[in-house]
Amino acid sequence: MSALLAGLRVVELSAYVATPLCGLTLAQLGADVIRVEPLGGAADRTRWPLSDDGTSLYWSGLNKGKRAIAVDLESEADRRRVADLIVGGGPCVVVTNTSRHADLGYDALSAQRPDLIHVLLDGRADGGAAVDYTVQAGTGFPxxxxxxxAPVNHVLPAWDVCAGLYLAVGLLAAERHRQLTGEGRSIRVALExxxxxxxxxxGYLAEAQLTDHKRTKSGNxxxxxxxxxxxxxxxxxxxIVLLTERHWNKMLAATGLSDAFAGLSKTLGISFTTESDRYRHRDVITPLLARWFGQxxxxQVAEVLTQHRILWERYRSFAELSPTLRELALFGEIDQPGAGRHWAPKSPIQADGSRLDPRAAPEVGQHNDELLA
Known part of the structure; x- marks a missing residue:
């Protein structure tokens, strides 16, 4: 595969999920992503889940295929080395989730390099601190x-994931602008x-503003x-999910319940034709379907639902998924230092039907000599 982002250099000063995911997204498409860490490694290098040897599988997963340098970010001299790395070569992009050091901020760096693209993740739009789980608490979803x-935060850090992809989109939009005009840009995204x-x-916020609908928890x-x-x-x-009338009719045919629901519709004077109808009368639908599944x-369920092209899936654990990964084109085998050989994802994006193979995440300061000599 010809790397779509070959030649794009990204310097990443970040931690945890959103900004490293942005860098990973770019690295998987061929960008040269350089992760800058404090001496000894970033705080998220020890985050769970861990391998049996104590290596963070979380960190390794989000930093595959990057290069890494370790510097003393409290040292003005070391920050100057990082700044020189950013402004001293060809056009560069900075991705960060911190504005702690002004000399590595957009104003200072763009003064030396007007074509710089600087991408910053904030917690809140006013610059206040926030992480995924605190943002979840304030947005209604839990x-x-x-x-x-009780409120329930989702185990998936969805806003981190979305923010990381928004950062990548904003970055690539700024890169297109730079290609057309030669001008750099400052891009900011707030997690909240x-x-x-x-x-x-x-539509959730519009519903709350415009209607008296009372949303409640509804499980699955x-x-x-x-x-x-x-x-x-x-x-x-x-x-199972039945979005359309066609899905509904196929489900009835698959379960042999067409006549039963036709009778219910006539007897009760209700319709199951539209999405809204089926949602309103789910208390009628679910017991009959549950009886069929339970028997x-x-x-047989898998065969029948697949034959009738029903939208369905079996609940599986991560452990159950693992043996199937080698069969999927999305995954390639890597040997991660400290963790061992395992199947790791490539980019979900295919270019001309192919993707770059995954590469191991770097060790602390692995590329110091190469990049800071």
Missing amino acids: LLTGTGS DVALATAGNL TIYGTYGDDFETADGVRVM TPYA
């Missing part, structure tokens, strides 16, 4: 997640803004359409 009365924008774009059911989880006769749990072994 009050709709799970069941019971990403969460609030998403809540607005999905899907708001406004029909979806739920079911247990088969042999104890396997599956999730049918998983192998």
Whole structure:
């Protein structure tokens, strides 16, 4: 594969999820991403999950294919070395989640290099501190997640992930502008803004402003359409989603319940035709479907649902997924120092049907001599 971002140099001063994910996204497309860490390594180098030898699989996963230098960021001389790395070569991009050191900020660096692109992640738009789980708490989503009365933060740091991809999009938009004009740009993304924008774009905030609808927790059911989880006769749990009338009719044909629901529709004077109808009458639908699932072994369920092209999937653990990874084109085998050989993801983006192979994450200061000599 010809690397789409070959020749793009990115200096990353970051930690945790969003900014390292931005750098990883670019590295997987061929950019030369240089991770700058404090002496001894960044704080997230010890974050769980860990290998049996204590290596952070979290850090290794988010920093595959990058180069790494370690410097004393409290030393003016070392910060000058980093600044020279940024401004001294060809066009460069800086990705960071800190504005602690003014001499590594946009104003100071762009004064020396007007074509610099500087990408900064803030916690809040006003510059205040925030992380994914605190942002979750303030955006309404945990009050709709799970069941019971207590708020439930999602185990997936969704706003970090979204923010990392927004950073990459903003960076590449600025890079296109630089290609056209030769001008650099300062790009800023706030983690809280990403969460609030998403809540607005999905209509949740407009619903709260414009209607009296009272959103409540609904477990695995899907708001406004029909979806739920079911247990088969042999104890396997599956999730199904019926978005369209075609999906609904296929589900009835698959389960042999067409006549039953036609009778219910006539007797109760209700319709199951639209998404809204099926959501409103889910308390009628679910018991009948649950009975069919509960009487049918998983192998038969899988065969029938697949045959009828129902949207469904079996619930699987990470441990169950692991043996299947080598069969997927998304994954390639790497040998990560301190962790060992394992299957790691390439970029989800395919270019002309192919992707770059994954490469191991760097050790602390691995490229100091190469980059700071």
